Amino acid sequence: MMLENNPLVSASQSQFINIKPSSSQSQIGTKVPITRSKSEGSGTNGATVEMPDIGLEEAVRYLSLSDESTQLRGASFIQHQAFTEDEAKEKVWRLSGIPPLIKLLKSDNLQLQQTAASALRNIVFKDKNNKLEVERCEGIEAILTLLKNTNVEETQKQLTGLLWNLSSADELKPELIKNAMPLLTESIVVPYSLWTDINTCKHIDPEVFYNTTGCFRNLSCASDKERISMRNCTGLIDSLITYVQTQVERGEPDDKSVENCVCILHNLSYQLEKEAPDHFPEFSNPDVSPQENKNNKSIFNHKRTKTQKAVSFSAMEVDKPEGVNWLYHLKSLQLYLSLLGFSQKEATLEACCGALQNLTASKSPVSTLMSQTIIEKLHGLPVISPLLNSPNLGLQKTAMSLVGNISRVASLRSTMAKEILPKVSTMVSTVTPKMVESDRSISTACRVMHTLMLAEPDIGKTMLNQKLIDSLSLLSSNVFFDTARKDAGVLLWSLWGEKDFQNVLKKQGMNKDTFINAVTATAYQGVKNMNGN
Secondary structure, three states, X not given: OOOOOOOOOOOOOOOOOOOOXXXXXXXXXXXOOOOOOOOOOEOOOOOEOOOOOOOHHHHHHHOOOOOHXXXXXXXXXXXXXXXXOHHHHHHHHHOOOHHHHHHHOOOOOHHHHHHHHHHHHHHHOOOHHHHHHHHHOOHHHHHHHHHHHOOOHHHHHHHHHHHHHHOOXXXXXXXXXXXXHHHHHHHHHHHHHOOOOOOOOOOOOHHHHHHHHHHHHXXXXXXXXXXXXXXXXXXXXXXXHXXXXXXXHOOOOOOHHHHHHHHHHHHHOOOHHHHOHHHOHHHOOHHHOOOHHHXXXXXXXXXXXXXXXXXXXXXXXXOOOOHHHHHHOHHHHHXXXXXXXXOOOHHHHHHHHHHHHHHOOOOOHHHHHHHHHHHHHOOOHHHHHHHHHOOOHHHHHHHHHHHHHHOOOHHHHHHHHHHHHHHHHHHHHOOOHHHHHHHHHHHHHHHHHHHHHHHOHHHHHXXXXXXXXXXXXXXXXXXXXXXXXXXXXXXXXXXXXXXXXXXXXXXXXXXXXXXXXXXXXXXXXXXXXXXXX
16 A cells, blocks of 8 residues: 555643643644633732742642632642642642642632632643543543533633643543533534624634634544544534634634644544445445556556546535535535645644545545545645645655555546656655655655656656656665665666666666666565565
């Protein structure tokens, strides 16, 4: 198999209260902006509580006293210390400070509720043990109960930020999907994304929506079981699509919540055909499947194949898609391409490419149809091809993988060659020994180049020059490029094996030894054996 589905992408953490923005963890290397909150100790009225001159032991003891002002002093101090000193988080745990903070979420005092939520948000930030402790102390139930009952925006911000932080712990994702997701979807995501009249709809702060989508972004990185539950959550996918569409129409493709929404959609498109087979009944009968890929078992079979009649798949173009239908609908594909053309945020671009990559990843008729739709119906190449030379390695890798997927469809190669070959040729020609981190991207580039050059030799001949061949030659013998060196060797061998290419290479003064040697022979034979030829 040439390429696999794109990995899932997460936004692992929310943040401390008032902490400087920092990068969160991510499975595909994206950097996620961090939310900001009000200053330490601020209550619902915005007044700042003066930090008492006490220690953590005393602050934790204050939490269990009966006087609310004393409880507030203790919670505020813990919030502040967890913000300024990482070791304070572990110390609060050792002092058993988490249970009383959770208990304060049940207080009737609005300021205590908010400060306790803020303190917990700081305490669990990048601290897995404290996250699990909150769950062990039935903290998730307390958080959701308060979120359901409070109308205080600042408290909602802290609670959703707390849930975002908790959602990065894999152990908590099943419970959060089961219990938090329905509430958050119904009370925040749906009403916010479908908000059309400020006078008739419940007001929801943008930061609350952002925190919630950050939480869902993490949850969508869970197992297939949880991913399926998210897809089936009533109103979730519809709301995410509606929000992104609205922001694009408003000319705000770089809105911070758009990134989260598109990343969720990207993750929910992962293994979609396998996990939601009921949505693709037209493709269950192999007799009606597009045949062109059956004639292209290996990279050595480069003969042009006649375009097959596309299978009718009406679900892609229904007037009013709902739920899972959105994940593969024509309007969604167009939305991803629109964002690729207008967004400046690399994480958003990577998520859009990732969603398209997932939909084109398999060798099934579904992926073939998705590839054909992207290229022939939606004319997506002009916005995809520039990303192949992106300085962002994660974005470049995802875009290259998408192009690699699409290049498997023989009927699209002619269209692709003119647009894509110059891009991949430039990349391969400029490979240096320091680019080991891009091994997979370079490997894919060599394969795409091989496929398109052999499919369209007239265009392929124009790519041939000494710089490219020297780069391929050096790459083929560089053992640090574990994958790319093999594909570079195969490409060199194949170029000399084609008479049209060989003549051009000879005219430029190149000789056979550069192309046919022990290194390239080993690479060629290895791929040939793998493909059963």
